[in-house]
Amino acid sequence: MTTPPAPPATRRWWVLLVLCLSVLLVSVDNTIVNVALPTIGRELAATTSDLQWVVDGYTLAFAALLLLGGALGDRYGRRRLLETGLVLFAATSALAALADSTGELIAARVAMGVAAAAVYPATLALLVTTFTDRRERATAIGVWSAVTGLSVAIGPVTGGFLLEHFSWGSVFLVNLPLAAVAVAAGRLLLTESADPRPRRFDLVGAGLSVAAIGLLVVTTIEAPGNGWGSAATVAGYLGAAVALAGFVGWELRRPEPMLDVRLFTDPRVSVGSGAIALAFFSLFGFIFLITQYFQAVRGYDTLTAGLATLPFAVVIGAVSPLAILAMRALGTKLVVAAGLLTMAAGFAVAAGSSLESDYWGRIVTAMVLMAAGLGLVTSPATEAVMGALRSEQAGAGSAVNDTVREVGGTLGVAVVGSVMSTVYGPSVVDALTGAGAPAPVAEGAADSVFAGLAVAGQLPDGAAVAVQQAFLDGVSAGSWVAAAASAAGAVVALAFLPAQHRVPDPDPDPARGPAPAPAAVIR
Template identity: 55%
Template sequence: MRTGRMGSRWWALGALSFAELLVMIDNTIVNVALPTLARDLDAGISGLQWIVDAYTLVFAGLLLTGGYLGDRFGHRRMLLTGVIGFMAVSVLAASSQSLGQLIASRGGLGLFAALVFPATLAIITTIFADAKERAMAVGIWAAVSGIAVAIGPVTGGWLLEHFSWTSVFWVNVPFGLAALAVILAVVPGTRPLAVPRFDAVGVSLSVAGLGLLTYTLIEAPHVGWGETRTVLGIVAALAILAVFVVTQLRIAHPILDVRLFANRHFATAAGMISVAFFALFGFIFLITQFFQAVKGYGPLAAGVRTLPFAIVMAVLSPVAMALSHRFGARYLAVTGAFLMSGGFALVELSSRTSGYWELIVWAMLLMAAGLAFISGPCTQLIMDALRPEQAGAGSAVNDTTREIGGTLGVAVLGSILTSAYVAGIGDRLSGSGLPREVVATAEQSVMAGVEVAGRVPAAMSDTVRAAVQEVFMDGLHNAVWAAVAITAAAGVAAVFLLRGTVAGRHVPFETHPPQAPQGTGVARARGDVSQIEREVPAGTA
């Protein structure tokens, strides 16, 4: 790889971060458009969940493939291909005339995002040879990832304030052209590696297992959690994922070497990132609906109110990396998990009359600080656990944990909310004298309930609106309790599982003995697990 002048790698980092921003913003840019989409495309809550999760599910499912293709054909080449495809599918998404077309287009966007995202981190870890500079670059990359997710609603809100919902997809075209220009100008090419045969079976099993699990969780509130279809769907999904793990252990060149997770630090860091993005994506899905359906904010006002999250992420991410270098990633990750749990716990105190500055913003600030403390340090732990020829592997695993966590966050927390809302609103409105078909409309989503409140006779309007908002708050509280428990449990687990991480230690890749690549993408992570364990010493803190 040609790195050029001394400062050229920092220009390349800027270009790669911009490409990362392009695909990560799409995780949440549609969130503030959900009420509009519910009305224009006649979508219920499960339909809205699919608009969000179709992107993250395909993104997560194909990240391993994206890492493989980057190794085989060159990461820069895949990066450019991904950006071009992303722009093309954005045009299709903006032209969608139905819910099904939009969901399919969101899946297509996820496919090309899976080419872009692993390439960015793989190139960064290759062009930054100095361990300290690499740690800083990875910290910036991790910060951009979190900031992008947080500013997505702001960008979407501004666009919706001035244009139709299609603008959240059209905007990808000029941004994509800008990304292509800077990548061609400053990002060096990578040399393709000799790679083994592609693990198509592994990719198929992973996508099928995750897809079935996500589908079952999203549809369960409407089908019934105890119904045969739901139970069999969960069991079948887990069985497929179990078969995936077994096949990955048995074949010579797996797409995901699950043996990597025998490294306690690697596995825990990946799990912490997954939990953090589970909480983040789930929270943004919930809070943007709270702002519009309960507080009555417009799309831009709702989006702007998520901005403090991005600001705190931007400020604290480099601080987190510095603290991690001084005190060790363990302390940062544990603190981050408990900060996120505390932020969610504050939401439990909210009601439909709670003011933004009185409560909600403080909960968001705690969550943002927690995410900053987890994301960068844990990403560095993952990358430090791997040899240089495993850069594509580490980046794909790191990226996959984020997207899988986010996908499940929307599916699980959204489904908990939906279960409480559908059951509660039916009970509250059944004796109100409203026709059954009107009640059924209100049950589709909280925004549909707000629309119903605006159409009923004036004497009933306030009563119906209050019922819709109060039932939504009940569902929100139920979902948030799950987030409190999951993030707190992650913090407790990290106390024990990250023992032995060394403060200030960033293992320099150049000190490892050169070895021939053993595979590609995440397949190259196969390697010698015992050696990986030696690189990140175990022991007591």
């Protein structure tokens, strides 16, 4: 099985539509559940830790298995793996909707993440093998990146609408018809592709990559509860470092590695991937907080809270394709760095919010800056990474791009959420005990802002405002962390990212077919 010739022009763009629907389906589930967290918390008696695992159980499995998913697609066929992943995603979504305990829901979310890890790298790999012309491919990646970014806002809007009319399980059941459409359309339009020289499956490399990413993410999620300096946290990070070192050493020695780690000596890959990771670290951490802010501080219902994120969707949908034009005119370095700095400015604006801040003032301004910055980062950085790969190895290479995105986002939820809790917890306990709440009750309110508001409802006027202020202080601290991460990424991009997204290659010669992709070190 080899990489097929590019399909006709009209069909290529229909193929892109199918790929975008597939990536939208699994990307939306990163955020659609956020707006349902308060409802899930009430109906399933979930703690803040439980709710964090409802979010991170999905992204943990998603991130840990992406490299394996990309390698399996290269070996056994990307369309085949995409279809299998979509079917499994629909089945596990149904299980999540039927869950009647937090344990069952978290388990179903983990299973959904496994399925998503098969879908996501296949979409970008099939895009690369479909669009062989450099300029067309850059445009297609811009559209693909826009859809990925749009999912950040589409998730809360869709979730809010569904929760307004149906139970919380509807945020998962909506996946079933969309997956069916994606599978049917894929059968009609997608052409199978795989590595023309399939190699032996790298079981050890796959196991070490899963262990390294899994330990890193789990340790970060659990660190706030265990303590950042606790034995469990230190042991977890050491285990992740050992597994990562083992993976690198093993892949360097193998004649046919799952992923040639020498690829990261190319700054297009290493710095481009780092920019994507930091952008999504900052964004996902902030989204985890802002969806709670809209309901707990501003008092929005679920639908209004979702609609409040629409400016984000509009801006990123407009900016992402334009970022490719800016990249061609100015080069990757300047566009990616400008995007990260714009995101940092947005988080800084959000950090200055008060209880009196107007939605159409500071809040929308912050979201517009974040969305514009994300749009400037993702398309050029993704094209920089994919420009270093051979098309027949696009699955494993796209999995690198996708893995840093998901790991960055998962760590963002864990770290930014932890910073918020560190500020909110002591402050809300002091405020509620000062208002007359018994110490054990006040300490229970530290679990979440919604628990705090429930306690404040039994106390004199002013207690609820104190809880909201404590939460907003935590949001401010988390926003400054996101701003710092984005700004650091901008400095690194300016220092090390090549000015151009790739070495220019000649236009295809019609007599000889498409020009070969540039040499790459991923095998």
